[in-house]
Amino acid sequence: MNMVRLGILQDDSAAQRRRSYGLNCWGSYMAEILSHAGIPYEWVQVTSTKSLAVYDMLIETYLDEEVQPYDEVIWQYVAGGGRLISFGGLNKWARRLGCLRSPYLGAGYANVGLSNAQRGEDELLRFIGANPWTVVNADSLTEVSGSIMSYTPDGKEAGDLFLQFTIGEGTIERWAVDVSKTVVSLQQGEEPILGDGVPAADGTGNVDEGILKADDGCTLDWEYDRQSTETGGKYFAKPYGDLWREAVISRLIGSALAMGKTLPFVDIWPDGIDQVLTISHDSDGNLDTQAVAALELLKELGVRSTWCMLEPGYSDEVYRLIKEEGHELAFHYNALDSQRSEHALAGKTWNEPEFDRQLQLLKRSAKLSSVVTNKNHYTRFEGWGELFEWCEKHGIELDQTRGPSKPGNVGFAFGTCHPYFPIAWSQDQNRFYNVLELGFLTQDMDLKGWADSSIITPFLDEVASVRGVAHFLVHQLHIEAQPLVRDSFRQVISEALKRGFVTMTSAEINAWERKRRLAVIQGFGDDGELIIKGAIPEAVICVPFTPANSQVPNDSIVKRYGYDCYKKVGVGMVSV
Structure with a gap:
C-alpha cells in the first residue's frame, strides 16, 4: 500500500491577525494530537494549487474568515482529488456547500x-x-454522522457532528466541534487561573477555598461529568480529551483506507506494553520514618516510584536508600504562602526565583545533578504558562501538577491520562512548551475525607481502554500512619498487574515519550519496507490495513483506533 501524505494547513498571516487582538489559535494543537499518536505530518502554508496537490489530506487549522485570498486555491485542491478536513472552520463556505x-x-x-x-x-x-451547520440543500453532501447537544447531555440537539461533501474528485470532511480547542480547554482550562473555581453544589469539591490551584480551571461539569462508585463516591469518569483524539485518529485512518492508502504510525508504548502504571509520592512531613515505611512497602510490592521532595527534605541516609532502590527523586515546589520557609525569598512564593531556590536546595541536599520531574505542593497553579516556563528554564522536563485537590474531583478532571506537551497563550504565539504534563487520578485512598478504594477498578479499566497512564499519588506520611492507605496501595498494584499494566517512573515515561517522537515514518520503500527517520529498536510501527488489500499473519495483527493493523518491530524497516 501507499502511505497517505498528510499536511496541516496554516495561514500565518491569519493567525497573527487573530493574535494581535489577544485571541488564541488553538487549531495548531492538532500537531500535538498527531505527534502523540505517532502520525507523520507536514506543516503546509497556503500558496498555490500546485504545491497543495502533493498532499492527499490537509487538516485546516485557522483560515481568516474575512481576509483570505486563497479560497479558490483550496477549493481547486479538493476538486482535484484532495481531502480537506476542518474542525469547526470553513464557515464562510457554509452557503456554498x-x-x-x-x-x-x-x-x-x-x-x-x-x-x-x-x-x-x-x-x-x-x-x-462548536460551530454547527444546518443542512439546507446540499447536493454534494455524501455522509452525515453523529450529533451535538447544547450544554447538557439531554439538551436540545444543535446539529450534526460530522458532514462530508464530495467536490469534484475530492472530499471535504467537516466536524462541527473544534476538537483542538476542546482538548486544550480540557487539559489546560479555558483561561488563565486568576481566581477560585466554581465549587460542587453537593460540597464534595470546595475548590473555592482561596488557594489558586490547577483544578480551579477545570472545564468539566460537576453534575453531568461525574459518576458514582458502588460506595457512592463521585469521580470524573471519562478522559474526554483522549476519546476525542481517538475519534479523530480513527476517522483519519478510515479516510486514508477509503483512498486506497494507509496511515502508519508509531505506537504509544514499546513492544509488549499496552498501558502503564506510575506511582508518585509527595514528601509532606519530611520525616525519615515516613520515608522508610514507604520504602519497605514499595520493596514488598516490587515497585519503583517517583518521590516529589518538599523543602527541607530527608536526611542524607534516606536519600541514599531511595536512590539505591531505583526510585526517582523529583521536585515538589511549594507555593503556599501560608507555608513559607524561613529561607523563602521576599514577596509571594509563586515566582521564578523562589521556584529556583527550592529546586537548587533539593539538588544540593539530595546530591543530584539534574531533576526531571516536578509536582506542585497542593497542586498550586496560577496564570497560564508561567510554571511551564520555569520548568523549561530550570531543566524540569515533566510536570505532574494537574490533578485533583478535592475528593469530589478525582479521576479524569483534565480530560486525559496521557502525557502531552501544553500550548502557550496568544502573547507567546501559542507555541508548545518543552515540558510534558502528566496529571494524576487521585491522592491517598481510604483516607478519611478522601476517595475510597472503590475507584481503583473504574480508573484502571478506563485508563486501559485508552492505553494511557494510571497515575496514583500516595503520601509517605499516610503510608506510615494509615493501614487502610497501605492496603489500598496494595490493591492498586494487585489490580493493575491483573490488567497487564507495566510500572514506570515519571522519568522513564518522559524519556520514552521524547525518544519515541524522534522516530518519524517517511514512507514505504520499493520492496514494501518502512522508511523511518530516527528509528528506535523498541518502537512498534502499526500499519492499518483492510482484508481486501493485505495478507498479514494473525500473530502480527493488533487493533488500534478500531482498525486491524500490521505490527512491525524492527524487521522490515530502514532507518535513515
Whole structure:
C-alpha cells in the first residue's frame, strides 16, 4: 500500500491577525494530537494549487474568515482529488456547500456516531466550542454522522457532528466541534487561573477555598461529568480529551483506507506494553520514618516510584536508600504562602526565583545533578504558562501538577491520562512548551475525607481502554500512619498487574515519550519496507490495513483506533 501524505494547513498571516487582538489559535494543537499518536505530518502554508496537490489530506487549522485570498486555491485542491478536513472552520463556505451556519456553542455533548470509532456510537463526549451547520440543500453532501447537544447531555440537539461533501474528485470532511480547542480547554482550562473555581453544589469539591490551584480551571461539569462508585463516591469518569483524539485518529485512518492508502504510525508504548502504571509520592512531613515505611512497602510490592521532595527534605541516609532502590527523586515546589520557609525569598512564593531556590536546595541536599520531574505542593497553579516556563528554564522536563485537590474531583478532571506537551497563550504565539504534563487520578485512598478504594477498578479499566497512564499519588506520611492507605496501595498494584499494566517512573515515561517522537515514518520503500527517520529498536510501527488489500499473519495483527493493523518491530524497516 501507499502511505497517505498528510499536511496541516496554516495561514500565518491569519493567525497573527487573530493574535494581535489577544485571541488564541488553538487549531495548531492538532500537531500535538498527531505527534502523540505517532502520525507523520507536514506543516503546509497556503500558496498555490500546485504545491497543495502533493498532499492527499490537509487538516485546516485557522483560515481568516474575512481576509483570505486563497479560497479558490483550496477549493481547486479538493476538486482535484484532495481531502480537506476542518474542525469547526470553513464557515464562510457554509452557503456554498448548501448549509446554514448555526449559533456558536460554548459547551455541550456530542454523540460521536462515527462508524469506525472504537468505543461505540452511544457514548457522549463533552466538547468546549462548536460551530454547527444546518443542512439546507446540499447536493454534494455524501455522509452525515453523529450529533451535538447544547450544554447538557439531554439538551436540545444543535446539529450534526460530522458532514462530508464530495467536490469534484475530492472530499471535504467537516466536524462541527473544534476538537483542538476542546482538548486544550480540557487539559489546560479555558483561561488563565486568576481566581477560585466554581465549587460542587453537593460540597464534595470546595475548590473555592482561596488557594489558586490547577483544578480551579477545570472545564468539566460537576453534575453531568461525574459518576458514582458502588460506595457512592463521585469521580470524573471519562478522559474526554483522549476519546476525542481517538475519534479523530480513527476517522483519519478510515479516510486514508477509503483512498486506497494507509496511515502508519508509531505506537504509544514499546513492544509488549499496552498501558502503564506510575506511582508518585509527595514528601509532606519530611520525616525519615515516613520515608522508610514507604520504602519497605514499595520493596514488598516490587515497585519503583517517583518521590516529589518538599523543602527541607530527608536526611542524607534516606536519600541514599531511595536512590539505591531505583526510585526517582523529583521536585515538589511549594507555593503556599501560608507555608513559607524561613529561607523563602521576599514577596509571594509563586515566582521564578523562589521556584529556583527550592529546586537548587533539593539538588544540593539530595546530591543530584539534574531533576526531571516536578509536582506542585497542593497542586498550586496560577496564570497560564508561567510554571511551564520555569520548568523549561530550570531543566524540569515533566510536570505532574494537574490533578485533583478535592475528593469530589478525582479521576479524569483534565480530560486525559496521557502525557502531552501544553500550548502557550496568544502573547507567546501559542507555541508548545518543552515540558510534558502528566496529571494524576487521585491522592491517598481510604483516607478519611478522601476517595475510597472503590475507584481503583473504574480508573484502571478506563485508563486501559485508552492505553494511557494510571497515575496514583500516595503520601509517605499516610503510608506510615494509615493501614487502610497501605492496603489500598496494595490493591492498586494487585489490580493493575491483573490488567497487564507495566510500572514506570515519571522519568522513564518522559524519556520514552521524547525518544519515541524522534522516530518519524517517511514512507514505504520499493520492496514494501518502512522508511523511518530516527528509528528506535523498541518502537512498534502499526500499519492499518483492510482484508481486501493485505495478507498479514494473525500473530502480527493488533487493533488500534478500531482498525486491524500490521505490527512491525524492527524487521522490515530502514532507518535513515
